[in-house]
Amino acid sequence: MIDLLLIHGTVITMDKDRRILQDGAVAINGGRILDVDITEVLLEKYEAKKVMDCSHHCILPGFIDAHGHGGHSMFKTIAMEDFWMPIITNTYKHFVTDEFWYYEGKLSSLERLKAGITTGVSVLGSMPRSDEPIFALNHAKAYAEVGVREVVCTGPCNPPWPHLFSRWVDGKQITREVTYDQVLHGAESVIEALNHANDDHTRAFITPFVIVTSVDPSNPTSPAKLYGLNDHDLYQAKKIRQIAKKYNTRIHSDAFGGMIHLAIQDKENALLGPDVHLQHCRGISFDEARILAETGTNVSASPGFTQVQARTPITELIEMGATVAISTDGTSPSTSFDMFQAMRKTQFIHQSALRDEYYLPPGKLLEMVTIDAAKCIGWDDELGSLEIGKKADVITVNLHQPHLTPEFMHVHRLVYQAVASDVDNVIVNGKIVMEGRNVRTVDEHMVLDEANEEAYATVKRAGLEKHMQPSKSFWGQAREYIDEKRYNEDDYKFTVTKGEHK
Structure with missing residues (x-):
């Protein structure tokens, strides 16, 4: 008798043939997929401890969010x-407690779970923070308890060094x-501690903030x-390569226009390759796109202004043969973990930029949050x-709702009309973690409180x-302006005296 049998659904396999099975079924046993076929065939072949209509x-497949932030x-x-x-x-550097990372991990993994994300990449902080392992350990513990796979990304932020934490x-x-070196x-x-931990629910990548630190870390840099x-x-680059090799793990980082041109100059240790x-790769040149494709470097990008x-x-990049995933880069300041919206x-964005409404068809978009995203993080096997x-x-996504009816052209329906709250059931590693939108692993209300x-x-x-108050131009104005009194650069500078912040 097998563990679980899903029947009478429209199965969108995302396999190499991209099969879509009407009245399809999926047989699950021992945490793995045992069979995929039409319902009539699998009902004849298997008895299951639980049958889900x-x-x-x-x-x-569960969505994979290839870049977000713990x-x-x-x-x-x-x-x-x-x-x-x-x-x-x-x-992040000065005011979060060790426990913060556990409670935030519970919240973010719960949001991802309820959005149908079964694997999420989490860079700890706005820039990675790795001066103490406890932050990542607490975050991974939370994800494991909720039941969502996590790729924990830690590494050094940018110069100048040393940093205050x-x-x-x-x-x-x-x-x-x-x-x-202490951060490394x-x-x-x-x-x-974490790579392949928690029954391989958790993986850990080495993550410098950007692949080249001597240029603008958040925007493209002029060729001049x-x-x-x-x-x-x-x-x-040398140290990151050494760590990746030592622990047989992968490298994840941000890049912007100009960085790839510079990185490839370090022939021995360039942070490029399979x-x-x-993440991002905004404003890269044609030559840089070609370098990414030729080196087999994986790319993810999130939509935004x-x-x-x-x-x-x-x-x-896609036409050059590169693997590209859609990520959320969520959830702060104003982005959710909703992969449908992403x-x-x-x-x-890309249809508008290219002035062509036929770019990025819905089938490709769905690939970019499932099988292509799995390739990006090296987990497509x-x-x-x-x-x-x-x-x-x-x-599973519930189509029996006004905005998703009629039930045909299923990929179109998902990509163009569905939202995160339409995800009804979530199974991770063969275990039902959400059924009928009821989370079975944690007390959702307690997590929120x-x-x-x-x-x-x-x-x-x-x-x-x-920084939570409306600005003077918040109401009734066509454009908002920052109130200079709300931000003073001196408020974000620190000195150290006898080990305590002053």
């Missing part, structure tokens, strides 16, 4: 009308200087300023499609209340 449902779920919309990056980065011990803030050691400890790699760029997954300023050449936004022998990470309490405490500790 998926009439009026699509059955498909911590962000506690800071949704805070400072989004201010200088968001320095404010929130400063908060704070821990909170018995309610007191202890601030210390941390060197670059912390990241190694995380990878050693691409002077070449500096000593720190070379040292970082074991590398780069910055794509209007400097687009990721997703369509060109697909639609991505399509709209087990995830991303419903095929015999793969891990049983499966979701604990997250609220920790978020409010962090806001108060970090003095973020002023």
